[in-house]
Amino acid sequence: MRFALQPILQGKLLTLRPLRPDDFPALFAVASDPLIWEQHPARDRYKEDVFREFFRGALDSCGAFAVLDSSDGRIIGSSRYHNYKPDESEIEIGFTFLARKYWGGTYNREMKELMLRHAFQFVNSVVFLVGPNNLRSQKAMEKIGGVRIAPRLNASGQMNVVYEITAAAFQQAGN
Secondary structure, eight states: OOOOSSOOEEOSSEEEEEOOGGGHHHHHHHHTOGGGGTTSSOTTTTSHHHHHHHHHHHHHHTOEEEEEETTTOOEEEEEEEEEEEGGGTEEEEEEEEEOGGGOSSHHHHHHHHHHHHHHTTTOSEEEEEEOTTOHHHHHHHHHTTOEEEEEEEOTTSOEEEEEEEEHHHHHHTTO
16 A cells, blocks of 8 residues: 555644645745744744745655644644655654644644554654754654654754654554
8 A cells, every 4th residue: 555645634623634835825824933943953944935945845745734723724834744764664754833822732742643643554653853952842742652762864964853653652552
């Protein structure tokens, strides 16, 4: 079975659907908040030219989602599948951000659970690369059951903290 990188994923709070070119204005409205990026390695991603490059990369990845609040259909963030390694039965989930109004765990947890549930139909392991100074994201990963493993270099050559969730651990947690 082929890994579908951009299905529509529906939860109680969120809908994740494939990112489209016409999502730029709504997604940039969310991403233009500098506080979203204050602990992120790309601290200037709130700037339109920098975000435009990020958005182009998201579209080119063919694994990116627009994250919508199910109550009103408004775009509140984005995430994506990345770096699928079928031979290692592994994929990354990353490039995730949410509007600050949705911080605090409930929305992030549902988003990650939807993505994990889908991914575990195709792989045994999902990893998350987090910037070493991004303590907010590291805490969020621990809240959803991520286990810290050996650090890795990302595509830009930066060393990242890595969290892993296995299919067995996800199922054992009752998901």
